[in-house]
Amino acid sequence: MSARIDITTITPLKAAPVLDQPLTEPLPARSGTKIVTPEWLLSLPKLDTDYPKLSWLDESHILYASPPMENKSKSTIELLNANTGEHKVLGEGSNPNPSPAGQWIAFTHGEKEAKQLWIMGHNGSNLKQLSHVQGGLGDYINYNFDFAWSPDSKQIALAHQPSFSYWEQKEPPKSTIDIIDIATGQSQQIASFDASIRNLSWVPNGRELLYMKERVGFYYMEEHDREWIQSLCLKDGHAYTLAEFEGLQQSLMPISSPDGQWVAFLYDADNPSFDNMPSLGLISNDSTNSDTLPLITRLTHEVKLYSPQWSPDSRRIYVLRDYGAYKQIYAVDAKTGELLQITHAPLNVGSYALSPDGSQLAWMGKDPQAKLIIRVASSNGHNVKDLAIISGVPDDMALSEVREIEWKVPDYPNPMRGILFMPLNYQAGTHYPLIVDIHGGGDGAGIYLYGGILVSTPLEWHMWTAKGYAVFVPEFRSSASFGSLAITRDDQREHDLVNCDIRDIEAGIDALIAEGIVDGDRLAAIGHSAGGRRVNWLLATTHRFRAVVSKEGWADEWIASLDEPPLKRTHIKFGGTPWEVPQNYLKNSALFHCHGATTPTLFLMGNPDLGGVDRYNTVHMLNNALKGQGVETEFVKYDDEGHLFEKPTTRRDVLERSIKWIDGHLGK
Known part of the structure; x- marks a missing residue:
């Protein structure tokens, strides 16, 4: 399959087998003298826009952001010992990301216009503000901004786009990528785009950046949505396209294999117009020596996947599978596409990470009783151990099964x-x-x-x-x-x-x-x-x-579609324009x-x-x-x-x- 995917691709209309997944065990009821009341519910802090992200600082310590809770109003960055469970609060902030050498931790700090990129030492010392983006970085990582360490831990790449209100129907501002020198704090803009930049990372050779570029047609008053996987050469500033999609494939999440040979990503191979059910694909990472786009190898079928991560030996790709009530971690064989379920508990896994040597897997998730749980296991899912359980309610509050x-x-x-x-x-x-x-x-x-x-x-x-x-x-x-x-x-x-x-x-x-x-x-x-x-x-x-x-x-969708600019994705969904097939738009009105x-x-x-x-x-x-x-x-x-x-x-x-x-x- 070519790495340029056209929205008009025809897919078969037949049922294919879906990989079975066992039901989770019930969460038992919890007894207590108090109950959840409307008044108590209204006293809780509002939803934090940064979902807690987990990573390994070294082979023994896990880094994460603890969200606002009943007893604290700000997110805090915490360090957790994977062997003993001992934890240390390093300070306020969100989105902690350790340098490959483990010396520094990059993170975001502040709110609204004051939200910027900072670094601290691995023990929470030597805080230093790195970015000075006018108007702040915005609310959502991977949407308003993203950042990534260079392999040698000496630089950080920062992508950011000013917030905009899509309902105002004005063309969005440009996205920019800056390179920040850790020693000097100096920042240099190396690229700008009339598009959103997401899922930023470095290629292991340290000479290229990998990212997803997105133009949502509705935002730009265009008929077509477009997505690209590109690598940016830091030497000459040239952007090389590895894959191109005509359609809204907004969960591509490209990531290079540790050996630098492959890029894993997610795309809906059955419906190019929108990523309803992302499958796992592979493309060659050698794009600079060819005028043609590399071919896509599709690894999975009829499973809905997110958040790919490579094992250090480049043999497996870990993913989150969305199936019913909870997201679970799976490992995918990079050659055969065979899937192995790793987690099985009634926990919606939101973040996970492999230890640097690949022997351990840590993950963080929330359950329907509002517990935030951090667990660690061997990379095959065996020997599961709870490291931290952060309850969202007092110990004496009763909760249902x-x-x-x-x-x-x-x-x-x-x-x-x-x-x-x-x-x-x-x-x-x-x-x-x-x-x-x-x-x-x-x-x-x-x-x-x-x-x-x-x-x-x-x-x-x-x-x-x-x-x-x-x-x-x-x-x-x-x-x-x-x-x-x-x-x-x-x-x-x-x-x-x-x-x-x-x-x-x-x-x-x-x-x-x-x-x-x-x-x-x-x-x-x-x-x-x-x-x-x-x-x-x-x-x-x-x-x-x-x-x-x-x-x-x-x-109703018919009224809106008559007034808004033509959008190919909508026409695919309804089988034509609203004036050609009004009955299709009105069928579920x-x-x-x-x-x-x-x-x-x-x-x-x-x-x-x-x-x-x-x-x-x-x-x-x-x-x-x-x-x-x-x-x-x-x-x-x-x-x-x-x-x-x-x-x-x-x-x-x-x-x-x-x-x-x-x-x-x-x-x-």
Whole structure:
């Protein structure tokens, strides 16, 4: 396969086998004298934008950032002894990255405009600010900025792009790459791009940088999305293209093998227009001697992967697999593509790292009871040991049992999975009211371990279980965790993916009713963002729910597509332009299919001028259509909030309104 992938690539519309993965063991309930209350939930610090990253300082010490918790408001950089479990706080900061020689630690420090790149000694001494980027580095590593050490530990490459608001429809600012000398602190810009630069790293020879370059068509008022894997020669500043994609392959994550011969990366080989189900690919790293792009070797099929890392001997590639409720670590043979599951616990692994000699593997993850856990094992997953458990709740707080569950769907070859939070003090034989929290993110997105109202913590679900509800967090076919057929058939051929997701969710509810856990006459649903889009379709087309909370979603794609610049990715999804095939755009439109709807619905919306998703007011139109049919609704717009509600007064209001709405309609 050529390393230039065209968006019009045709893929087969047939089911392929999906690698099975055993269900995890349930998380047992935790007893205590306190419960999660709305007031306590609102007292927690807001979600940290930097997901904790873990790395090895040397063969014995693990470096990580501990996020804000109930008893501290800032992230702290901590050092953990892999042998003894002893830990030391080095100071405040995020995104710690040790130099290859282990002498220095680069990290980010500060907030907003003051957020910059710093270094410290391996013991936390000799702090020094390295970057002085005007306006700060931005909120998100790998999006607003990224940085990487040179192999000799003498320089850091820093890529950064000023923050911009895509909804303002102005061309994004350029990205730049700077080289910073550690000894002198001097910085030199070596390249700038009319594109975003992500996943920055050095090639082992120290003479080239490897990165992903991205132009999202919508941001640049262009029809096509484009992605590149490129290497930048530091001697002459020339950028060499290793792979090129016409489509939004935003999870490429290229990384060079330690021997310098190969570049591993992730791409959706079955759907070039969007990376719903990334597969692992390999290309040659020798691009400077050829006028043609290297061929891609595809290593995996029908597994959804992220975050590749090479073993030091270049024989294996470690990855995270997204399948149902949790991300787990796998090792992939670099020659055969054979996969070996390494982790198996009910833990959503977010960061992992191999020790410098490759003999040990450390990982960090969060579980549905809000514990941040750091574990270490041999590189094959044996001899697992907990090094740190950072609880998100006091020791005397009761939490519910959490189960990973699986159920069959009549029209799909592979079963679905999800998470079930049992009511606190669950009694077998009792049928409980159920809240279904439908996660956000569009096609290809998976479960996030935070509730749909505050969008910050899984403890939101324990608040509901403490009130006597069961909570069901389903995964569904549009995630692509269960195979590419959802995209190639249900989305791009049938244009019915939102409806298919709801069928998957209803099948899961039916399974819980059949098991005797749930009262089928007392159901409520919550959805945020694309989850709001899904519950809007649910309320328009089903009659089994007593209450819905729809937060920051939308109700139709046809109206928006008529006004926005043509986008090839959208035309692929719907089989043509909105004027050629309007029926495809309208097929899952809640706005155009809400006749006969009956479900009482609370709509909670932000301001599109501040990042709210519904720029065309389709939810307001849906609300009017429901009211016109006598359906009980409440529509609340927060003019001073965007997509994620951040002000304490707003967060309190949306939580209190949601509790009142669901309790009131489910008889609590």
